Amino acid sequence: MQEPAIDRALVPGILSIFLQALQDDDSYIFLNAVQGLAAIVNGFGKDTLRGLVDMYVKGLDGIAGSAMIQQDVDVRTRVGEALGQVIKRCGDTLPSYAYILIPPLFAVVRTSHLPTALRTSSLSLLAQCVSANALSVIPYATDMTTAMVDLLQIETVPASRSSAKTTAPASGLETEEKDDKETEAPKRDTMTFQPTTTNSKIPTLRRAALHFLTLLLRAFTEQVEESSTAAVYALPGEVMRRAKTIIGYVTITDEDAIVRVMAKEGLDALDGLAIAMLGL
Incomplete structure (x- = not known):
């Protein structure tokens, strides 16, 4: 340079x-x-x-x-x-x-009292590091994987069953009017309208965590496939088992449809890594 x-x-x-x-x-x-x-x-x-x-x-x-x-x-x-x-x-x-770059950005992600927008920004930057050159992140991969799984376990919001109707409405008109209102006023992402919010239950944070984790797992898989030894690149078995359990739970239960889809992609990436590690 x-x-x-x-x-x-x-x-x-x-x-x-x-x-x-x-x-x-x-x-x-x-x-x-x-x-x-x-x-x-x-x-x-x-x-x-x-x-x-x-x-x-x-x-x-x-x-x-x-x-x-x-x-x-x-x-x-x-x-x-x-x-x-x-x-x-x-x-x-x-x-x-x-x-x-990596330790300060990672510290921001893990600091729960910060605005969620800033934590999401840091996750995005970490994801860019993986995309630009995965070798920059691999040394921190085990800690990061554990942290992302912890975040998903703590911050996931299970779909509420209390809103399900147990009785039929008085008329079809009432149902139609309610459906129209729900269509006109979809649930809004709080962070979009309140940039300083520290509410960590916002779906955006979970989406960013899953995006980063999926990229990280795919990068890990590529490194495993290109390596002849498991000493440097293999994730600990207990970390992978816990990740599969938590991400699988998010896939089924999270209230946000995008989070559920991204969690499924994360599971696929985790399975791909497991298969690659079996070949070592």
């Missing part, structure tokens, strides 16, 4: 300008700020990447993390967009940056 012809002493000031631009309501300005942040990290390497990661995670481990306003969430998610661009640009070199 060739360093740009810019004095390193100017980099903090440039980063500050881009960070200020991230807060602009004009999409053209903040999207260009995202591109600018990604470009400067790409040009100046690990030190500037640490600075960008710090912008994303700084101050989240204390009381401030549970008292964020919408602007705070917006700025951090936009910094996350810049990190996403950096991850894509790293490609084959991503494993050498993994220790800077």
